[in-house]
Amino acid sequence: MQENVAREFAEKSAERVKDTAGKAQATAEETTKVMEHTYSTASKGAADFNFHLLEVAQTNMNAAFDFGRQLTRVKSPSEFFELSTAHARKQFEVFTDQTKQLTTLAQKVTTDAAQPLQSGVKKTFNMST
Numbered sequence: 423m424q425e426n427v428a429r430e431f432a433e434k435s436a437e438r439v440k441d442t443a444g445k446a447q448a449t450a451e452e453t454t455k456v457m458e459h460t461y462s463t464a465s466k467g468a469a470d471f472n473f474h475l476l477e478v479a480q481t482n483m484n485a486a487f488d489f490g491r492q493l494t495r496v497k498s499p500s501e502f503f504e505l506s507t508a509h510a511r512k513q514f515e516v517f518t519d520q521t522k523q524l525t526t527l528a529q530k531v532t533t534d535a536a537q538p539l540q541s542g543v544k545k546t547f548n549m550s551t
Contacts, residue, residue, distance in 0.1 A: 456542025
């Protein structure tokens with residue numbers, strides 16, 4: 423009788439260990455998938471952000487060269503100050519717009535990168551319970 427009890431206990435323990443190991447393996451696989459997806463999303467977002475930064479730099483560089491060309495045609499100090507003021511005003515507006523665009527893009531990239539992680543963690547916790 424004690425042998426049967428011991429055998430049943432050992433069999434049930436082995437089943438629990440096997441079940442727990444299976445759940446742990448499934449959880450680990452799901453976690454790996456989530457991390458891969460998160461990394462992929464974050465990488466794409468970083469690339470998009472860097473591309474936008476390059477566009478901003480190119481726009482600002484072109485504006486600086488245009489301003490330089492216009493300065494070569496200046497004939498008086500008053501014309502210089504007028505041109506400089508207009509350029510500064512325009513660049514401030516452009517800078518403000520660029521900052522808004524970069525901020526919006528950074529928020530989107532962060533949200534997009536966090537989303538797979540959030541849903542994956544939720545899914546993983548649901549699998550383990």
